[in-house]
Amino acid sequence: MAVFQGLEVSASGMSAHRLWQEVVAVNIANAETTRTPSGEPFRRKLVVLMQDGLGVKVAAITDDPSPFRLVYDPSHPDADPNGYVRLPNVHPVLEMVDLMAATRGYELNAQAFSLQRQMLQQTLDLLR
Amino acid sequence: MPIEAIKGLALEQPSEAARPTEQVVQVFAESLRGLLREVETNDERLTELKRRLLVGEPVELHELLLAAEKANLSFQLLLSVRNRLLEAYQELTRMPL
Amino acid sequence: MAKVAGKSDKIPIDAEPPPRYDLSETKSRTVTGTMASVGLERALDVLSVRAKVLAGNLANASTPNFLRRDVPFHAVMRAMLSEPTTGDEGRGVRILPVQVDFASPLRADGNNTSPERELAALTETALLYRTTLQLLAKDLSQLRAAITEGRRS
Numbered sequence: 134m135a136v137f138q139g140l141e142v143s144a145s146g147m148s149a150h151r152l153w154q155e156v157v158a159v160n161i162a163n164a165e166t167t168r169t170p171s172g173e174p175f176r177r178k179l180v181v182l183m184q185d186g187l188g189v190k191v192a193a194i195t196d197d198p199s200p201f202r203l204v205y206d207p208s209h210p211d212a213d214p215n216g217y218v219r220l221p222n223v224h225p226v227l228e229m230v231d232l233m234a235a236t237r238g239y240e241l242n243a244q245a246f247s248l249q250r251q252m253l254q255q256t257l258d259l260l261r
Numbered sequence: 262m263p264i265e266a267i268k269g270l271a272l273e274q275p276s277e278a279a280r281p282t283e284q285v286v287q288v289f290a291e292s293l294r295g296l297l298r299e300v301e302t303n304d305e306r307l308t309e310l311k312r313r314l315l316v317g318e319p320v321e322l323h324e325l326l327l328a329a330e331k332a333n334l335s336f337q338l339l340l341s342v343r344n345r346l347l348e349a350y351q352e353l354t355r356m357p358l
Numbered sequence: 359m360a361k362v363a364g365k366s367d368k369i370p371i372d373a374e375p376p377p378r379y380d381l382s383e384t385k386s387r388t389v390t391g392t393m394a395s396v397g398l399e400r401a402l403d404v405l406s407v408r409a410k411v412l413a414g415n416l417a418n419a420s421t422p423n424f425l426r427r428d429v430p431f432h433a434v435m436r437a438m439l440s441e442p443t444t445g446d447e448g449r450g451v452r453i454l455p456v457q458v459d460f461a462s463p464l465r466a467d468g469n470n471t472s473p474e475r476e477l478a479a480l481t482e483t484a485l486l487y488r489t490t491l492q493l494l495a496k497d498l499s500q501l502r503a504a505i506t507e508g509r510r511s
Contacts, residue, residue, distance in 0.1 A: 146413070182420055187410060234420065241473050241477055242417055242419075244477060249413060256491060259494075311493060315397060322489065340503060
């Protein structure tokens, strides 16, 4: 309904930022995962945010193509013949920055939702 | 003749009584007019403040809301006075003469 | 890499143009259409559109290459209030100008929203909305009193 369009927009903002948060959480959790079911080390995930009408949506979740980190550790079970281990291309500090941005985005959209709900509520009260 | 003297007296009395009534009516009409003017002034002021709010010119929120209250109250007063006047008039017309 | 901050910086295929809001079919002469209250009703229209637009900015606060939008509320009101309120001619503002903001500075990801600013603007909009609503309510109740001649029954 067009009446609630503004609320839907803020809801989409909350959803998108929430999903982004979760993706970042997955990245952080797998910062040291050297072996995934595909046999490869964990690859950092990115969210593709896209405009959707007035609001926003997560168009896709893709892989970060940047190279894995190489660490010399011959004793590691996943070390290659030269003794290097490929670690995920995840940098905890960057992930923390992302997490803060995603959380902040979520909160701001929640506030926007609340403000608009107030406006609608006040309008309804007028009819009484 | 004494009759002329009495006649003279009788004619004077109504005009003596009429002057205070006229004065009362004048005073009342003036205060009513004053009330009307006040309602109009308050309404104009309120409209101006509303315009300022919407157009972005400086206006204090409390100024605006107080003006709204004032305009409304003076209008209600006018309405009350008008109703009382109407009642009084209707009562007068109902009086058997 | 660092500046991408967890999002792809691919340019969205269809960057959406701002929506059109058509006011033409509203607000002709009515019983309640006194000068003051028509302005208030229109203000509510504009404010509710502005709120949606600002909410949209906040939803897209992290979207790469997104340019913020806004509605110049006061300018629109000035245009609306300078029209004659009798008759339908001269209704200057038919389409609400939802403008893309090309002036605000771009961040590294091509986005030019400022979340704090959007929220401040939205808060202001909500407050203006509430004030206007209260003023309109007062107008309507006064009209009601005039109609019922102050009788409560």
